[in-house]
Amino acid sequence: MNKRNLLKLYGLLLIFVVSLSGCASQQVNSKSSVMEYLYPNSTDTFEAPSTPNLTLPLRVGVAFVPESKDSGSSHHFWAGNLYSGGIAEAKKSQILANVSKHFSSLDFVSSIEVIPSAYLTPGGSFANLSQIKTMYGIDVMALVSYDQVQFTDEGALSLSYWTIVGAYIVSGEKNDTNTLMDTVVYDIASKKMLFRAPGTSQVSGSSTPVNLSEELRVDSIKGFELAADNMTLNLEKQLTVFKQRLKDDPNQVTISHRDGYSGGGTLDLWDCVVLLFLSLLAWQRKRALYSQELQRSF
Template sequence: MLGKSRFSVICTLLLTLTACATQQTGSRSSVVSYLYPDKAVPQTLTAIPQLTLPLRMGIAFVPGTSSNRSSNAMPWVEVQSNPLTENHKAQMLNSVAAHFGAQPFVGHIEVIPSAYLTAGGSFANLDQLKAMFNIDVIALVSYDQVQFTDDSKLSLSYLTLVGAYLVAGQKNDTNTLMDTAVYAIDSRTLLFRAPGTNQLKGRSTPVDLQKELRQDSLQGFLQANDDMIKNLETQLQQFKQQLQQNPDAVKLNYKPGYGGGSCGVSVMLLLLCLWLKANGNISLRQAAAPRQLQ
């Protein structure tokens, strides 16, 4: 009887270890939840957004949340979600800000810490940011990252202490989505948006699981951020083309010294028009049209 009991215990333990054990963790933030917390769309303040060039722009992460869901959770390890730290956010925001700052139509860009954004703050919060940081346009960055940890057949080696330290029996998948949505604050209008994605696959021992997941989480965010910046350039060019094709979609104003008005600028514009007409590129009337977003 004793032998049968031992055999039953061993079989039960093996079946438990070979069962599909999955742990899912994640962290996310949503522009929709931030701007429309009550699922009601506020009425726009003006029909046509107005942009004053060069732009004074802000960029910030919207408030986020974390989650931890499991299925047949592994009894020997507890996986915890790892939301972005403020240092990580600042690093990524600065890289996006550098891209926007290189555009000739952006005069100033302000990196806004997360502490200034309130969960569900909606456009009232954006109005506060506009007054505090003297900005007219804001780029809201959101993210959605999910990490899966599964047992592999190598997890049988965890029956020994050496196996738990040396055998990489955990399969880790990290899926990351980032998104930048650029809004004109006064009109509450979405100007354009750009996503970025990344997927990482890795393995780890149960002892090093937390460390590996943290590293994969950070790398997933950084690489998704790089992909988002590439897409921002594409979306920005498309936005410029839309303005050229439909100049009435956005009203452009110009600060003194930027959009013309001085004698020197007028002379330069006239010379440019004559040169373009002589070369047959565009008509004089087209060349003298209001300046578009550059």
């Protein structure tokens, strides 16, 4: 082989290596969108919310919105593995249980219902929420959504090492997992958003091409857990802000009460009896002291 043909061969190999390194980069996006669920035809229709009428104590439902149609998977070039992100149902139940704890601690909430994901129809909008309202007897719905992007990049250096040394030895991938989770609370009847609480996380790691899918799954779970923890902390803050906002601007909502409930901190019959008894004792003591003063004056 002459020198010219050898240079051509090296050139072709270089182009081949560079093209493979470009193909090796991948991005996986798994998400569920509140906007897609509530407003699937937002360009055609406009939902006009009315002033919410909150009947206390509230009955709240919590659920994950259906996964978006844009969620995708990725096929790794070297290992041949097909990977797709997303949250397992067991993890969803765990996250919803943590969200429910924050609502159950409120004195104006009477019950929490965890709604299975199967009951939420993709693009079901407020019609689907009204069906769930009838089924579970809830007033307010907390919708949880997520958006996770995992990006993997194989550089030319890692590719050359993979070619010469072997995939099991060199750790060549750079994995970045960015996660957003969001809880949006809606009054179903008025279609009015009451408040929201987001949470974010970022996880960075590396792996060999062979165990890339396993490492991405581990990073994905960790990303969801960290984002959910951050979201529940923000949810606690937003619940406090919401209560204060209702006090500062009561015109935002109208408040009514169910039979037998008149708001947190009210007195029941036994409290009234105890207070009446204590008042009577105080009155008798004051009367006795007054009589003693009269006797001294004479």
